[in-house]
Amino acid sequence: MFIHVPAAQVSMFAYACLAVASFLALVFRHTLADAAAQAVAPLGAAFAFLTLVTGSLWGRPMWGAWWVWDARLTSVLILFLLYVAYIALRASLDDEAKAARAAAILALVGSVNLPIIHYSVEWWNSLHQGSSIFAEGGPAMPPVFLVPLLLMSLAFLSAFGSLWLVRIRGEIWRRRAEAAALRAARG
Amino acid sequence: MPETLPDYGAYIWPAFIITGATFALLIWMSLAHARRWKRRFEERTRK
Numbered sequence: 001m002f003i004h005v006p007a008a009q010v011s012m013f014a015y016a017c018l019a020v021a022s023f024l025a026l027v028f029r030h031t032l033a034d035a036a037a038q039a040v041a042p043l044g045a046a047f048a049f050l051t052l053v054t055g056s057l058w059g060r061p062m063w064g065a066w067w068v069w070d071a072r073l074t075s076v077l078i079l080f081l082l083y084v085a086y087i088a089l090r091a092s093l094d095d096e097a098k099a100a101r102a103a104a105i106l107a108l109v110g111s112v113n114l115p116i117i118h119y120s121v122e123w124w125n126s127l128h129q130g131s132s133i134f135a136e137g138g139p140a141m142p143p144v145f146l147v148p149l150l151l152m153s154l155a156f157l158s159a160f161g162s163l164w165l166v167r168i169r170g171e172i173w174r175r176r177a178e179a180a181a182l183r184a185a186r187g
Numbered sequence: 188m189p190e191t192l193p194d195y196g197a198y199i200w201p202a203f204i205i206t207g208a209t210f211a212l213l214i215w216m217s218l219a220h221a222r223r224w225k226r227r228f229e230e231r232t233r234k
Contacts, residue, residue, distance in 0.1 A: 003206050046213050054202045061198050159210065163217050170221030177228035184231060 002149060004058060005133075006156035007050040008076070012114055014044030014160060015079060018086070019111035022104035032168075034100050035175065037107065038090060039167035043160060045083035051076055063127055071120035072128040075113060082110040 018040050024033035055073065056066045067073065086103050093099035116123075121130045132140045139146050 003202055007206075042216075043213065046209055050206055050209055053205055057198045057202045061193060061195060163213055166217040166221050170217065170224055173221060173224035173228050177224050177231055180228060180231040 002152045004054040006153040007047050010156045010160045011047035011051050014040050018107050022107035026104040035171040036168050039171045041083055041086045048080035070127050071124040072126050075117040075120050078113055
């Protein structure tokens with residue numbers, strides 16, 4: 001629980017960041033927003049992967065199955081596939097501007113999945129437990145579990161933020177290096 | 188508290204190991220990516 005829940009929270013937060021950055025890049029042609037979107041996708045994919053794997057490892061002793069085609073599990077799998085599709089789309093086109101536009105549209109369309117993930121346990125019958133932290137009437141767990149869980153969420157969020165900044169910096173260096181190579185080639 | 192708890196360790200330890208490995212890979216890849224392109228930029232602008 002102390003890994004699975006923070007990983008799930010960060011994977012969804014990362015997608016929200018991807019969608020906002022893609023919107024800014026698509027509408028305002030903001031270069032830094034495009035770099036931020038490109039940098040966040042592998043991180044989001046990694047956290048979605050962790051969510052699926054740790055959930056599966058906990059599902060086996062709790063439900064007796066590694067995987068069930070439950071609404072929550074399936075919508076998180078779709079989130080992971082959206083990240084993979086975003087990365088693949090950006091890598092598949094030679095024209096970087098076209099790839100960025102196509103991937104941004106994909107990211108924005110895919111953001112519909114975020115409320116589906118959140119409300120999946122309410123909209124459909126699900127093996128997955130309902131919301132514990134944001135439950136009606138306050139958190140549905142004692143402080144002995146809630147406090148470490150919130151600390152872990154904060155730690156995961158900090159790690160995500162730090163890694164995102166490092167990746168954005170790397171992406172800016174890559175663009176500068178490629179622009180310098182282009183200038184050198186033109187003489 | 189029951190006398191014998193089920194062996195949840197068989198599921199929890201792999202989760203810790205996979206999470207640790209994923210974090211290590213993410214940190215290494217992110218730092219290597221940033222350092223590699225910074226070095227290339229410096230090489231290309233030095234010439």
